[in-house]
Amino acid sequence: MLSPQPSNFRARLFMDLFSALIIPPVVLSLVLRLCAIRPGRLTPLLYLIFILGWAISKGAYASSKQRRLAEQLGARPVPCVVGKWPGNIDILLKMMGSFKTSYVLDVYLQLFEEYQCTTLNLRILWGDNGARWVAIRRVDTWSRVTSPALQCSRLRDCWNQASHSVYGFNIHFLLMPCVSSPEARFDHIITMDQEHINFVLSTGFKHFWRGRAQKERMETLLGEGIFNRDDDIWKMHRNTARPFFARDRFTDFEIFEHYTSKTLSHLDHTAAHDQPCEAQDLFSRFALDAASEFLFGENLDTLSASLPEPYRTPMGPKGSATQDTWGDFANAFDEAQMNVTKRARIGYLWPLLELFGDRNRPHAEVISEWLDPLVKKALEEKRRFSANGGGESGHSPAADKTFLQHLADSTENPIIIRDQLLSMLLASRDTTACVLTFITYMMAMHPEIATKMRNEVLEHCGSHTMPTFDQIHRLKYIRAVIDETLRVFPPVPLNVRESRSMPCLFPPSDRTFPDSQLQDQSKNQPLLMPGNTIVTFLPLLTQRNKALWGEDADEFRPERWLESETKSKCNANFGMFLPFSHGPRICIGKNYAYNEMTFFLVRLLQRFDRFELALDCQPEGSLPPREWREEGRKGRQRFEKVWPSAALTLFIKGGLWVKFHKAEIHSH
Numbered sequence: 105m106l107s108p109q110p111s112n113f114r115a116r117l118f119m120d121l122f123s124a125l126i127i128p129p130v131v132l133s134l135v136l137r138l139c140a141i142r143p144g145r146l147t148p149l150l151y152l153i154f155i156l157g158w159a160i161s162k163g164a165y166a167s168s169k170q171r172r173l174a175e176q177l178g179a180r181p182v183p184c185v186v187g188k189w190p191g192n193i194d195i196l197l198k199m200m201g202s203f204k205t206s207y208v209l210d211v212y213l214q215l216f217e218e219y220q221c222t223t224l225n226l227r228i229l230w231g232d233n234g235a236r237w238v239a240i241r242r243v244d245t246w247s248r249v250t251s252p253a254l255q256c257s258r259l260r261d262c263w264n265q266a267s268h269s270v271y272g273f274n275i276h277f278l279l280m281p282c283v284s285s286p287e288a289r290f291d292h293i294i295t296m297d298q299e300h301i302n303f304v305l306s307t308g309f310k311h312f313w314r315g316r317a318q319k320e321r322m323e324t325l326l327g328e329g330i331f332n333r334d335d336d337i338w339k340m341h342r343n344t345a346r347p348f349f350a351r352d353r354f355t356d357f358e359i360f361e362h363y364t365s366k367t368l369s370h371l372d373h374t375a376a377h378d379q380p381c382e383a384q385d386l387f388s389r390f391a392l393d394a395a396s397e398f399l400f401g402e403n404l405d406t407l408s409a410s411l412p413e414p415y416r417t418p419m420g421p422k423g424s425a426t427q428d429t430w431g432d433f434a435n436a437f438d439e440a441q442m443n444v445t446k447r448a449r450i451g452y453l454w455p456l457l458e459l460f461g462d463r464n465r466p467h468a469e470v471i472s473e474w475l476d477p478l479v480k481k482a483l484e485e486k487r488r489f490s491a492n493g494g495g496e497s498g499h500s501p502a503a504d505k506t507f508l509q510h511l512a513d514s515t516e517n518p519i520i521i522r523d524q525l526l527s528m529l530l531a532s533r534d535t536t537a538c539v540l541t542f543i544t545y546m547m548a549m550h551p552e553i554a555t556k557m558r559n560e561v562l563e564h565c566g567s568h569t570m571p572t573f574d575q576i577h578r579l580k581y582i583r584a585v586i587d588e589t590l591r592v593f594p595p596v597p598l599n600v601r602e603s604r605s606m607p608c609l610f611p612p613s614d615r616t617f618p619d620s621q622l623q624d625q626s627k628n629q630p631l632l633m634p635g636n637t638i639v640t641f642l643p644l645l646t647q648r649n650k651a652l653w654g655e656d657a658d659e660f661r662p663e664r665w666l667e668s669e670t671k672s673k674c675n676a677n678f679g680m681f682l683p684f685s686h687g688p689r690i691c692i693g694k695n696y697a698y699n700e701m702t703f704f705l706v707r708l709l710q711r712f713d714r715f716e717l718a719l720d721c722q723p724e725g726s727l728p729p730r731e732w733r734e735e736g737r738k739g740r741q742r743f744e745k746v747w748p749s750a751a752l753t754l755f756i757k758g759g760l761w762v763k764f765h766k767a768e769i770h771s772h
């Protein structure tokens with residue numbers, strides 16, 4: 105049984121800085137002494153230049169090593185961003201500035217367009233080569249169960265040899281900076297290339313894991329949950345969860361009906377008073393309450409707590425910030441996600457900003473206060489039942505058990521259970537709410553689409569009755585709207601993996617930029633993906649790529665999903681449409697989500713027929729900046745009325761205030 109590893113990011117940072125800022129001066133001072141040179145007043149300058157030169161030459165050495173390796177393998181290195189300042193610091197600063205004001209993921213798109221390629225190496229700040237040694241120590245326990253590849257690697261052997269304690273002090277700490285090799289974590293690859301994304305997620309799955317850097321960022325929030333683990337723990341979570349998402353569990357829509365009806369009664373109320381409602385917040389509550397009942401048999405009952413009020417409720421970290429205990433939970437959940445995103449943007453130096461405290465710790469504590477009672481109850485039930493001679497948890501037969509009870513049967517560790525609960529809530533709340541929010545936004549922007557959807561609902565399901573499984577599966581246009589929303593606004597717009605210790609080869613690029621300067625021969629070459637390297641992939645950009653989707657890729661056009669060409673293209677190129685990911689880690693909740701979203705839309709459209717954006721209610725600072733409309737701007741930013749933004753999932757900044765108008769219902 106694993107106990108959670110405390111996030112040791114400060115020690116890792118210390119070693120990185122030690123390696124970058126202390127070793128070079130020590131070497132220089134030895135050289136100066138040996139040569140009996142006294143630079144006098146120039147000493148500080150000399151040391152500064154030496155530190156910089158050390159970093160640059162390590163980078164140059166790693167580059168040339170990579171080029172040689174690529175040549176040997178008949179590949180080419182991933183093209184590199186070339187900034188004006190050493191370590192591409194200017195690029196980092198520009199990106200950090202742009203993240204605040206630019207359209208979602210536009211920062212990356214601009215780089216791809218500038219370099220005319222779909223996979224790029226950012227190579228910022230010479231990487232964090234010291235990190236892996238500390239990280240190996242920290243993941244030592246993880247790796248016993250999580251990373252067979254790491255276990256048998258050269259790094260691991262070095263580690264074992266070096267792990268002897270001298271006078272109670274681990275010699276490893278002394279060795280780390282001296283032996284770290286410059287190629288480790290030197291690069292950061294970004295890609296919107298459908299071939300490369302498909303390789304990372306599916307065909308080359310074994311070469312990647314979620315990785316150390318991501319675990320470090322997410323440890324306090326997601327801990328031992330499925331999104332933060334690899335190999336054996338991940339498999340254990342997946343095997344426990346999978347049976348709950350089998351197709352035959354969704355034929356009965358009682359749970360969806362219960363929470364849909366609660367949600368719609370809020371909308372009835374606001375419609376009766378001609379008031380707008382904050383749809384993103386409401387849909388998050390709906391998704392959370394339904395998932396908590398489905399998975400844990402417990403209703404978190406967030407739909408009963410107070411809702412955001414127009415013009416009054418301030419902006420929270422993502423959407424609205426309501427001021428009650430549910431609000432505290434939602435804010436903690438959102439704040440922690442925003443902080444994880446910030447850490448990812450800053451890169452391996454993020455602990456510098458959190459030297460005196462892990463900013464996610466207080467949020468994790470608020471979240472635990474909500475989840476711990478559930479965990480405690482499940483474990484107590486299990487113990488009570490075993491004490492009565494009943495075997496595992498107190499609910500038989502096995503088919504009737506909730507996911508939480510199954511989890512409690514598989515482990516006694518409350519932290520693993522709590523972390524997995526949180527992962528499931530995150531997986532089900534923010535994604536489903538995101539799709540329903542953007543569909544509402546699109547129905548408001550394109551009333552003709554809403555009318556078409558409603559007509560289909562009335563034709564197949566009538567205007568009152570609860571739809572059956574068969575009926576909702578006949579709604580082709582609604583499905584097309586959902587898929588188009590998942591394409592244009594994927595709830596997971598970007599994602600991260602790390603290559604394991606051995607380098608591997610990306611297949612040739614997807615030819616999005618056929619006019620690039622490369623020789624024809626190079627275009628067909630694979631690309632070298634270095635070992636221990638972060639790769640950020642960007643499904644939102646792939647799914648809006650004109651080379652794959654045609655000139656109207658930025659437009660919201662559900663009809664494309666009714667054309668047979670689209671489906672056959674997607675079936676032939678899995679990488680071009682990946683809202684639920686692909687390969688061994690494909691979303692477990694895909695069917696649940698399609699059923700839930702379709703069910704909800706049917707019930708919504710039976711009662712409401714017009715959706716009107718209430719932009720005047722959007723909190724200050726949440727509307728798109730004026731420069732998005734400037735001449736020469738590309739993509740959707742020119743016509744977006746709200747501000748799509750990305751943390752771990754996509755959301756609308758400040759939420760989405762909408763007036764829902766009731767349809768006149770004629771009884772038949």
Ligand code: HEM
Pocket residue numbers: 330331342345395528531532533535536539594595596599682683684685688689690691692693694696697
């Ligand atoms: C529209 C709704 C949804 C979308 C777009 C979506 C998307 C995704 C994506 C992209 C991943 C891969 C994440 C990664 O590998 O880093 C994922 C994984 C996962 N999703 Fe979903 N999801 C949705 C709904 C749900 C729901 C409702 C549940 C459960 C109630 C769920 C449970 C999971 C789980 C447990 C994983 C982890 C799988 C693994 O790592 O093996 N998802 N989802």
